[in-house]
């Protein structure tokens with residue numbers, strides 16, 4: 001029997017998922033803007049979000065009122081292929097979304113550890129909890145930069161922790177990383193896990209079979225989410 005559970009929605013294909021997720025995210029951003037404030041959107045990097053980014057970039061809303069940031073970043077400049085900021089710039093901040101404000105996590109410091117106070121201040125300047133945070137998941141069960149065996153994993157996934165951002169080093173991570181912490185992600189008004197492909201479905205099933213978050217850190221999100229984690233998947 002599963003130790004954990006998510007609210008899984010399955011789509012027939014990745015294009016349909018991308019458009020449905022973009023429509024929902026756009027609606028949540030519009031709602032936050034209508035409530036009188038700005039809206040904040042934290043997105044993941046990696047290979048999964050491209051179709052979703054393209055769909056969302058065409059959504060009609062008051063993008064000037066939206067700040068886009070990242071759930072996590074590889075500590076490389078945006079001239080590098082592996083930069084999550086570069087992915088966002090090339091695939092999300094286009095079309096209508098070109099008018100959004102982008103708040104990157106990488107700031108050019110030589111290492112993320114030394115950059116934490118500055119990045120933390122920038123993140124705390126975003127008004128209130130995130131409106132929307134979209135998570136991805138790696139084949140090892142990492143999400144954001146919560147890597148199994150990460151040097152700051154325990155601190156990053158402490159649900160009672162006070163830090164907003166954390167550095168992370170892990171062999172599987174390749175570069176040093178910076179990540180929003182679990183409490184920041186859990187506080188998002190809308191939190192969605194976006195996974196695609198049969199392999200990731202197997203990884204998700206494995207994640208749901210135990211609650212050992214040190215082995216598969218996605219479990220920390222699933223176990224501590226206010227309600228069963230909204231999860232979207234397509235083959």
Ligand SMILES: O=C1O[C@H](COP(=O)(O)O)[C@@H](O)[C@H](O)[C@H]1O
Nearest residue numbers: 044045046047048136137138144
């Ligand atoms: O390194 C990262 O990987 C995960 C998963 O990426 P994917 O390529 O398997 O979709 C991603 O969610 C995270 O933001 C990124 O930094």
